[in-house]
Amino acid sequence: MRWPRITVPVGARIIAAVMAAAIFAVAGWHAGHKAAPPLSGVPVGIMTPVRSSDPLAAGLARCEALGLRADGDAGCAAIWAESRRRFLGDAKGH
Template sequence: MAARDPRRLLRVVAMAVVGVTLFATGLWILSDDPGAAGGSVVTGQATSDDPVRAGLQRCNDLGSAALDDAGCRAAWAENRRRFFGSSDSRNHPGRTPSPAMPTTQEDR
């Protein structure tokens, strides 16, 4: 009785699982819904109260023309300042500057 061979049954089940997995993956890849992966997608139509964020979105919409746009350069500079922080401690009165690293062996 070849139909009751456990190795053959296991092989058929494994092939079926692989087939269903490939089919589901193909459907997921061809899906028109960009949120099908479970992540959120931010579109250009998102509104923001932050003018820098709105400027960055405008620069993104401009594409490579944004490289020559003065408004985009200002928005990028402000975004860098926000991300990296200001090196001027007067802008952040609550923040104390970190001590300088020792430069000689005796200072260590």
């Protein structure tokens, strides 16, 4: 069995070729373009957090530093509960 031949108009072929050339031109320009320098000289992962007088913020930072071990930490559970209460408000609507 032979497949039917699909004919594509010449105008569509020209448009496709122009679009492909434009895509390659933009990709080439982007590859050769220098990236903007970072906003600060310190990489984001090394930056120290801003000190806060809020003990909840300090507790949240401690729990974040614990990573997966914070899951079983009762102190972190209490801090997360207080954080949820502050964010969502009391269940009574206060």
